[in-house]
Amino acid sequence: MRRRFVGLALVALLALPLAGCFPKTLLQSVIFVVYYKLITTGSPYKAKASSSSTDVDVLVDAEVGGTSGTYDVTLYDNESEDTFGTFTGETTLKKGRFITIKDNGSEGLLSTVENMVSKSLGGAAVSITKAKAKVTANQEPGGVAATFKATVKFTGTVDSGPSTGAKIKGGKITAGHTWDFE
Numbered sequence: 001m002r003r004r005f006v007g008l009a010l011v012a013l014l015a016l017p018l019a020g021c022f023p024k025t026l027l028q029s030v031i032f033v034v035y036y037k038l039i040t041t042g043s044p045y046k047a048k049a050s051s052s053s054t055d056v057d058v059l060v061d062a063e064v065g066g067t068s069g070t071y072d073v074t075l076y077d078n079e080s081e082d083t084f085g086t087f088t089g090e091t092t093l094k095k096g097r098f099i100t101i102k103d104n105g106s107e108g109l110l111s112t113v114e115n116m117v118s119k120s121l122g123g124a125a126v127s128i129t130k131a132k133a134k135v136t137a138n139q140e141p142g143g144v145a146a147t148f149k150a151t152v153k154f155t156g157t158v159d160s161g162p163s164t165g166a167k168i169k170g171g172k173i174t175a176g177h178t179w180d181f182e
Contacts, residue, residue: 028179029078032056032150034120036171038163051170054120058084060177071101075112077119084119085112101135109133113154116173124161126168128154149176 035053057078062071071091075084087108091099103109114128137148154171158164 028060028177030058030060030175030177032058032116032173032175034116034171034173036117036120036154037169038158038166039169040163040166049169052120056116056119058116058175071099075116077115082115084115085109087112097139097141099137101133101137103131103133105131109152113152113171113173114156117154117156117168117171121158121161121163124163125159126156127159128156128168130155145178145180147176147178150174 032055033053034056035051037049037051039047039049041047059076059078059081060073061076062073072086072088074086076082077084085108087101087103087106091101093099109131110128113131114126117126117128118124131152131154133150133152135148135150137146139146150173152173154168154173156168156171158166158168
């Protein structure tokens with residue numbers, strides 16, 4: 001009986017890294033699509049809306065995995081290597097491999113969105129007043145791959161540049177990616 005237990009324990013220990021129970025550090029370039037509408041007023045009675053969509057190349061540095069459901073994600077600008085921002089927190093791990101992260105306007109989220117929208121507007125200063133994020137991620141059985149989808153909705157104003165004073169409405173940042181561990 002003891003020999004059988006030792007054999008089972010060894011098999012379990014060897015399977016843990018493959019099942020994704022140990023944290024992994026991921027470093028990957030991902031394209032985030034930044035979409036927004038700029039609302040400008042030429043006169044008190046007339047407003048003009050213009051829509052724009054820009055791809056932003058982002059380097060994602062993330063620590064994921066483990067059964068605790070913790071995450072730590074830093075987003076970098078791939079061109080200048082400046083930091084867009086960092087998210088840290090906990091989430092519920094379901095069925096051993098599915099998570100959903102929701103953020104309703106934390107300081108880290110507002111700062112990150114401001115930096116990404118500023119980049120998409122050619123460096124113009126912006127103030128993001130509201131932001132809401134949802135990230136869903138899962139790890140494939142056996143720990144061979146992980147995928148995520150992210151959606152951030154935001155509103156704000158443009159503080160500098162040719163669109164100074166314009167309101168940002170209908171803003172949305174989306175991304176999806178698969179990491180292959182093999």
